[in-house]
Amino acid sequence: MFDIFLDDAPALVVVLPLLISAIIAFMPSKIWPWMISIITLLLHLFLSLHLLKEISVSGLIIYEFGNWEPPWGISFKIDGVNIGLQLLFSIFVLVSTFYSRKIFLNEIDYRDSGKAYSLWLLAVGSLNGIILTNDIFNLFVFLEISALASISLIALGAGQNRKALLAAFNYLIIGAIGATFYVIGVGFAYAMTGTLNMNDLVIQLAQYSDGQLAIFAGMSFMLIGLMVKAAIFPVHIWLPPAYSYAPSAVSTLLAALATKTILYFFVRLLYEVFIIYPSYLSLFLDFVLFPLSLLAIFIGTVIAIYQDDIKKLLAFSSIAQIGYITLAFSLKDHIGVVSGFVHIFNHALIKGGLFMAVGYFAILYKDRVTLNSLKGFGYKYPITSFALLICGLSLIGLPLTNGFISKLYLFQALYTNEMYFSIALVAVSSALAVVYFWKIVEQMWFSEIKFKSEKEDAYIYLPIWIITISIIVFGLYSTPIIEFSNLSADYLISGYQN
Amino acid sequence: MSNSFLIILGIITPLFAALFSYVCRYNNNLRDSFGIIGGLITFVISLKIFHGIQNNEVFQITFFTLFDGVDFAFKVSPLGSIFSLVASSLWILASIYTIGYMRGAGEKNQTRFVIFYSIAIHAALAIAWSGNLLVLFIFYEILTFSTFPLVGHKQNAESQTAGRLYLSILVGTSLIFFLPAIFWIWLETGTLDFQDGGILINKFPAEYLSFLIAMLVFGIGKAAIMPIHRWLPAAMVAPTPVSALLHAVAVVKAGVFSFLVVIIYIVGPDFLLQTKSSDWLVWLACFTIMASSIIAITKDDLKARLAYSTISQLSYIILGAALASSLALKGASFHIITHALGKITLFFCAGAIYVTAHIKKVSDLKGIGYKLPLIFFAYTLGALSIIGVPPFIGSWSKFYLIMGSIEREFIIVAIILGISSLLNIYYLLQPVVIGFTQNSKIEIKLIKAPLTVWPPLITGLACLVFFFYANYFLNNVSGVIVN
Numbered sequence: 001m002f003d004i005f006l007d008d009a010p011a012l013v014v015v016l017p018l019l020i021s022a023i024i025a026f027m028p029s030k031i032w033p034w035m036i037s038i039i040t041l042l043l044h045l046f047l048s049l050h051l052l053k054e055i056s057v058s059g060l061i062i063y064e065f066g067n068w069e070p071p072w073g074i075s076f077k078i079d080g081v082n083i084g085l086q087l088l089f090s091i092f093v094l095v096s097t098f099y100s101r102k103i104f105l106n107e108i109d110y111r112d113s114g115k116a117y118s119l120w121l122l123a124v125g126s127l128n129g130i131i132l133t134n135d136i137f138n139l140f141v142f143l144e145i146s147a148l149a150s151i152s153l154i155a156l157g158a159g160q161n162r163k164a165l166l167a168a169f170n171y172l173i174i175g176a177i178g179a180t181f182y183v184i185g186v187g188f189a190y191a192m193t194g195t196l197n198m199n200d201l202v203i204q205l206a207q208y209s210d211g212q213l214a215i216f217a218g219m220s221f222m223l224i225g226l227m228v229k230a231a232i233f234p235v236h237i238w239l240p241p242a243y244s245y246a247p248s249a250v251s252t253l254l255a256a257l258a259t260k261t262i263l264y265f266f267v268r269l270l271y272e273v274f275i276i277y278p279s280y281l282s283l284f285l286d287f288v289l290f291p292l293s294l295l296a297i298f299i300g301t302v303i304a305i306y307q308d309d310i311k312k313l314l315a316f317s318s319i320a321q322i323g324y325i326t327l328a329f330s331l332k333d334h335i336g337v338v339s340g341f342v343h344i345f346n347h348a349l350i351k352g353g354l355f356m357a358v359g360y361f362a363i364l365y366k367d368r369v370t371l372n373s374l375k376g377f378g379y380k381y382p383i384t385s386f387a388l389l390i391c392g393l394s395l396i397g398l399p400l401t402n403g404f405i406s407k408l409y410l411f412q413a414l415y416t417n418e419m420y421f422s423i424a425l426v427a428v429s430s431a432l433a434v435v436y437f438w439k440i441v442e443q444m445w446f447s448e449i450k451f452k453s454e455k456e457d458a459y460i461y462l463p464i465w466i467i468t469i470s471i472i473v474f475g476l477y478s479t480p481i482i483e484f485s486n487l488s489a490d491y492l493i494s495g496y497q498n
Numbered sequence: 499m500s501n502s503f504l505i506i507l508g509i510i511t512p513l514f515a516a517l518f519s520y521v522c523r524y525n526n527n528l529r530d531s532f533g534i535i536g537g538l539i540t541f542v543i544s545l546k547i548f549h550g551i552q553n554n555e556v557f558q559i560t561f562f563t564l565f566d567g568v569d570f571a572f573k574v575s576p577l578g579s580i581f582s583l584v585a586s587s588l589w590i591l592a593s594i595y596t597i598g599y600m601r602g603a604g605e606k607n608q609t610r611f612v613i614f615y616s617i618a619i620h621a622a623l624a625i626a627w628s629g630n631l632l633v634l635f636i637f638y639e640i641l642t643f644s645t646f647p648l649v650g651h652k653q654n655a656e657s658q659t660a661g662r663l664y665l666s667i668l669v670g671t672s673l674i675f676f677l678p679a680i681f682w683i684w685l686e687t688g689t690l691d692f693q694d695g696g697i698l699i700n701k702f703p704a705e706y707l708s709f710l711i712a713m714l715v716f717g718i719g720k721a722a723i724m725p726i727h728r729w730l731p732a733a734m735v736a737p738t739p740v741s742a743l744l745h746a747v748a749v750v751k752a753g754v755f756s757f758l759v760v761i762i763y764i765v766g767p768d769f770l771l772q773t774k775s776s777d778w779l780v781w782l783a784c785f786t787i788m789a790s791s792i793i794a795i796t797k798d799d800l801k802a803r804l805a806y807s808t809i810s811q812l813s814y815i816i817l818g819a820a821l822a823s824s825l826a827l828k829g830a831s832f833h834i835i836t837h838a839l840g841k842i843t844l845f846f847c848a849g850a851i852y853v854t855a856h857i858k859k860v861s862d863l864k865g866i867g868y869k870l871p872l873i874f875f876a877y878t879l880g881a882l883s884i885i886g887v888p889p890f891i892g893s894w895s896k897f898y899l900i901m902g903s904i905e906r907e908f909i910i911v912a913i914i915l916g917i918s919s920l921l922n923i924y925y926l927l928q929p930v931v932i933g934f935t936q937n938s939k940i941e942i943k944l945i946k947a948p949l950t951v952w953p954p955l956i957t958g959l960a961c962l963v964f965f966f967y968a969n970y971f972l973n974n975v976s977g978v979i980v981n
C-alpha cells in the first residue's frame with residue numbers, strides 16, 4: 001500500500017507539509033499543531049531517506065507532475081546534487097521543529113500557535129520545493145511562497161519587539177524586488193526559448209551559441225534576483241533585521257536553511273544552465289561574484305564585531321559566511337564547488353546551533369540578548385552555554401569541529417587556484433571572528449555577576465546538543481559531508497568540463 | 499605497561515587532576531593535592547618515556563584519521579621527551595608553590611585556577627608528544643584558551659585588557675599565519691607527520707621557503723619573537739604561579755618547541771642549510787635578544803623585567819633553530835631545559851617576595867635580602883644560570899649556541915650573545931645587589947609562606963647540580979639531530 005505513496009515521494013516531500021499546513025491553521029491548541037508538524041516532518045524524513053535509497057540505485061529521478069512530459073509539465077529533479085541537501089534539510093527541520101515548541105509558547109500567544117505552525121510548514125514545504133524543482137518558473141512560485149511564509153513568521157516577532165514588523169516589511173519589499181528581477185529574467189528566457197524546464201532550457205539555449213543580448217539580460221536579471229534572495233553582499237540588507245527580530249525559532253530555521261536552499265539553486269543555475277555561455281559565466285563569476293564575496297567576508301565580519309545585539313551579530317556573521325560559500329562557488333572548478341557545498345552543510349549546522357542557543361537565552365532573559373545581558377550565563381545555564389561555545393569555536397574554524405573541515409577545503413580550493421590574497425583575507429577574517437565571538441564568551445564566563453545555577457529545559461537543550469554533537473562528529477568524521485559534496489560537484493562540474 | 503598506553507595515561511592524567519580538583523572543590527587541601535599527585539604521575543611517565551627514547555624505543559599511538567594523510571596521532575620525539583620531562587617535573591614544584599602563593603596572597607576563585615592550570619599542563623604534554631603538525635596545532639590552541647582564564651584571573655579591568663590582548667595576539671597569529679602555513683605544507687606534501695630530516699625536501703618549492711618560515715615564526719606567537727611579543731608582558735597580570743610555570747615554562751616553551759619541531763622534523767635542517775632560508779631570522783632573533791634585554795633594564799617591575807628577559811631568552815632558541823647547524827640545534831634544544839629551570843626559579847622568587855613582603859618593584863627591594871636570605875639565594879642561583887656562568891646548567895646551552903654560530907660563521911651573532919650575557923648580568927643581578935647593599939629604614943611586615951620558599955631553592959640548586967649531569971640530557975638532545 002505504501003508503495004503508491006513512495007512512488008510519489010519527490011512530490012510528497014513538498015506537498016505533504018503544504019497540505020498539513022492548511023489543516024492546522026485553525027487549531028487554537030497548545031500542543032496539537034506542534035504534534036502534527038512533528039509527525040509530518042517524521043514522514044518527511046522518512047520520504048527523504050527513501051529518496052536517498054532510490055538515488056543510490058538509479059542516480060537520477062525526474063518526477064513529472066500529472067505525467068505531463070517535462071518541456072510542458074512541471075518536473076522535479078533529484079540527483080546527486082541535491083540529495084545531500086534534501087537530507088540535511090529534512091533532519092534539520094525536524095530538529096528545529098522539536099526545538100521550536102517551548103520557544104513559540106514563550107514568544108507568541110498559544111492561540112496563535114496553529115497559525116505559526118501552519119506558516120512554519122508552509123515555509124518548510126516551499127523551501128523544499130526550491131531544492132527539488134527543475135523548472136525556473138516553478139522556482140519563482142516557491143520563492144514567493146517561502147518569502148511570504150517567512151515574512152509572516154518574522155512578523156510574529158512583533159509580540160516581543162515592534163521592530164519585527166518593520167523588518168518583515170523590509171524583507172517583503174526587498175524580497176519582492178528580488179523576485180521581480182528573477183521573474184523578469186524568466187520572462188526573457190521564456191520569450192527566447194519557449195521553455196521553462198531547466199534541462200530543456202539548456203538544449204534550447206544552445207542554439208543561440210553566439211549569445212543574444214536578450215538572453216544575457218535575462219540571465220543577469222535572474223542572477224541578481226537570486227542574489228537578493230540569497231542575501232549576497234551588497235543586496236543583503238534585508239537579512240540582519242529579519243533574522244534578529246524574528247521569533248527565535250524562526251531565526252533558527254531561516255538562518256540555517258532559507259539562504260542555503262537559494263544558494264543551492266543559484267549554483268545549480270550557474271553550473272547547469274548558464275554554463276553553455278562560458279564567457280558570460282566567467283565574466284559573472286570573476287568580476288561580480290568573486291569580488292562581492294571577498295567584500296562580504298570582510299565587511300560582514302567587521303560589522304559583526306561592532307554589534308551589541310547577539311542575534312544581529314550572528315546575522316552579520318551569516319553575511320560573511322555566505323561570502324565564504326559564494327567565494328568557493330566562484331572558483332569554477334571541482335574543488336571549489338565541493339568546498340562550497342561542504343560549507344553549506346557545515347554552516348547550516350553551526351548557525352542553526354548558534355541561533356538555537358541564543359534564542360533560548362532570549363527566552364530565559366525575557367528580552368533581547370545583548371552582550372551585557374549575557375553576564376554570568378556560563379555559570380547560570382552551563383549546558384546551553386557549552387553548546388554555544390562549541391558552535392562558536394566551530395564558526396571560527398578550529399580543528400576537531402566541522403568548521404575546520406570547511407576551512408580546510410576552502411583553503412585547498414583557493415590554493416589550487418593560486419588565490420593567495422583571498423587566502424590571506426579568509427585567514428584574517430577567521431581571526432576577526434575570534435574577536436566577536438570571544439566578546440560573547442568573556443561576558444558569559446568572565447564577568448563579575450554571580451548567579452545561582454538554574455535548571456535548563458531539556459526539551460530545548462536536547463535539540464541544541466544534537467546539533468552541537470553533530471558539529472563535533474562531522475569535525476572528526478567528515479566523510480559523509482565530503483561524500484555528498486563530492487557527489488554534488490561531480491554532477492555539476494561534469495557539465496563544465498565538457 | 500605498553501608504550502602507547504603510557505602516552506594516553508600521561509596525557510589524560512592532568513585532565514583527571516582537573517576533574518578531581520573540581521569534584522573536591524569544597525576541601526581546599528584535597529583539591530590542591532591533585533596537582534601534586536598528577537605532577538608526580540606525569541613525571542614518572544615522562545621519565546619512563548625519556549629513558550625509553552634513550553634506548554631507541556618507539557612511543558606512538560594513532561586514534562583515527564582526521565583527513566587525507568593526517569591522523570589524530572601521538573608520537574614522542576626525542577625533543578618532545580625533553581619538553582615533557584621539563585613540564586611535568588616543574589609541575590610538581592609549581593603545584594606546591596601554587597598552594598603557598600594562592601593562599602598567601604588570598605586569591606579568589608582558586609578552584610577555577612587549579613582546574614585550568616591542570617588543563618594547560620595537559621595541553622603542553624599533548625603538544626610535546628604530538629605526532630603531527632595538526633595535532634600540535636589543536637593542543638596549541640587548547641593551551642591558549644585554557645590559559646586565558648588564568649591570565650584574566652583577577653577579573654578586574656587591567657586583567658581583562660591583558661586577557662584580551664593575550665588571546666587576540668596568540669589566537670590571531672595562529673589563525674592568520676600558523677594554520678595557513680600548516681595547510682600549505684599539507685597541500686604541497688600531502689602529510690603533516692614529523693619525520694627525521696623533514697618532509698619538505700624535494701617537495702616544497704625552495705624559493706618560497708623563507709616565506710613559509712616567516713609564516714611559522716610569526717604564526718607561533720607563543721615563541722614571542724618581536725614584534726609578536728606584547729602578549730607576554732601583558733600576561734604578567736596573572737598570579738605568579740601562572741607566570742612561573744606557564745609563562746616561563748609551559749606556554750612559551752610550547753611555542754619555541756613547536757618552532758624547533760617544525761624546523762627539525764618538518765622543514766629539515768639540511769633543507770634549511772641548503773637554501774639558507776632562515777638566515778634573515780637569525781638577525782631578527784638577534785634584534786629581539788638585544789632589544790628586549792634593553793627594555794628589561796628599563797623595567798622597574800620585577801615580573802615585567804623577567805618577562806622581557808624571557809622574550810630575550812626565547813629568541814636564543816629561535817636563533818639556534820634559525821642557524822640550523824647541528825651544534826646550534828643542540829644548544830637550542832638544551833636551552834629549553836636550562837632556561838626553564840632558571841626562569842621558573844626567578845619567577846618563584848619574585849612571587850615569594852610579593853607574598854611575603856608585598857613588593858613588586860625592584861627599587862623597593864632595599865634591604866629585603868637580609869630578611870629573605872633563602873629566597874635571594876635561590877634567585878641568585880637562577881640568575882647566574884640564565885646569565886650562563888659555569889658551573890650552572892645555563893652555561894652549556896649558551897656554549898653550544900655560540901659554537902653553533904661560529905660553525906655557521908656568524909661571528910657577529912656570537913658577539914651579540916656575549917653582549918647579551920653582559921646585559922643579563924646587569925638586569926638580573928641588580929635586584930640582588932639592591933636587596934643586599936642598601937638598608938631600608940622602613941619596617942616591612944613579613945608574612946610567612948614557607949611553601950613559596952622551598953620550590954625555588956630546589957630548582958635553583960638543580961641549576962647548579964645538573965651542570966655536572968648535563969650529559970644525561972644531552973644524550974637525548976643529540977638524538978634530536980640526525981645528520
